Amino acid sequence: MNSRVQAVLDEYHARTKKEDVLMASLSSEDIDTRLDEFLLPIGPQTGQLLHLLIQQAQSKAVVEVGASFGYSTIWFADAVSAHGGKVISLELDAKKQEYAAKMLEKAGLLKFVEFKNGDALESLADIKEPIDFVLLDLWKRFYIPCFDLIYPKLADGAMIAADNMRYPASVRETADNYRAYVKGHDKMDSVLLSVGSGIELSRYKTELVG
Numbered sequence: 001m002n003s004r005v006q007a008v009l010d011e012y013h014a015r016t017k018k019e020d021v022l023m024a025s026l027s028s029e030d031i032d033t034r035l036d037e038f039l040l041p042i043g044p045q046t047g048q049l050l051h052l053l054i055q056q057a058q059s060k061a062v063v064e065v066g067a068s069f070g071y072s073t074i075w076f077a078d079a080v081s082a083h084g085g086k087v088i089s090l091e092l093d094a095k096k097q098e099y100a101a102k103m104l105e106k107a108g109l110l111k112f113v114e115f116k117n118g119d120a121l122e123s124l125a126d127i128k129e130p131i132d133f134v135l136l137d138l139w140k141r142f143y144i145p146c147f148d149l150i151y152p153k154l155a156d157g158a159m160i161a162a163d164n165m166r167y168p169a170s171v172r173e174t175a176d177n178y179r180a181y182v183k184g185h186d187k188m189d190s191v192l193l194s195v196g197s198g199i200e201l202s203r204y205k206t207e208l209v210g
Contacts (some may be wrong), residue, residue, distance in 0.1 A: 031052030041071035059132035066138030070100025
């Protein structure tokens with residue numbers, strides 16, 4: 001990772017620290033009302049892990065479902081830049097996507113990202129190419145519908161990382177339902193990782209062993 005990319009990540013981290021202080025002073029009702037103002041990023045530990053997985057697998061087509069302000073997009077675009085891959089970044093909020101594009105340009109990574117603005121399910125349905133890596137990081141009730149659209153398009157060895165499996169506690173039941181659903185598919189190996197807010201990392205395999 002070069003200094004230009006690191007500087008952009010540092011900018012995100014500084015904003016996150018300020019927002020954490022602000023959120024600590026707000027009531028839960030106020031936070032819910034203003035939720036779209038905050039980055040709520042996957043965080044550096046999760047970012048580093050997914051960056052490593054994408055680089056190691058040489059993932060060509062990385063799909064990010066729920067990019068928000070583009071923090072994870074920076075990690076993914078940097079990861080694919082070394083081997084000629086691309087990131088397909090899905091986000092409902094156009095203003096968040098504009099912010100992400102500016103940060104990617106600042107990092108010198110904009111050319112590695114294809115943006116899709118609008119409904120995630122519609123955007124996923126439009127993707128025709130084989131998918132090598134996916135991050136699910138949107139409203140948890142959409143995880144299973146997203147998985148159903150992604151599953152037929154997975155390349156052999158493709159991985160799906162689903163965020164917020166443990167935190168916040170309010171989404172844990174929905175997250176557990178997603179985990180059970182994925183494990184019900186014979187061609188998916190899946191494990192819960194205690195990184196960040198909890199990641200369910202699932203790998204697709206076309207050939208079953210045993």
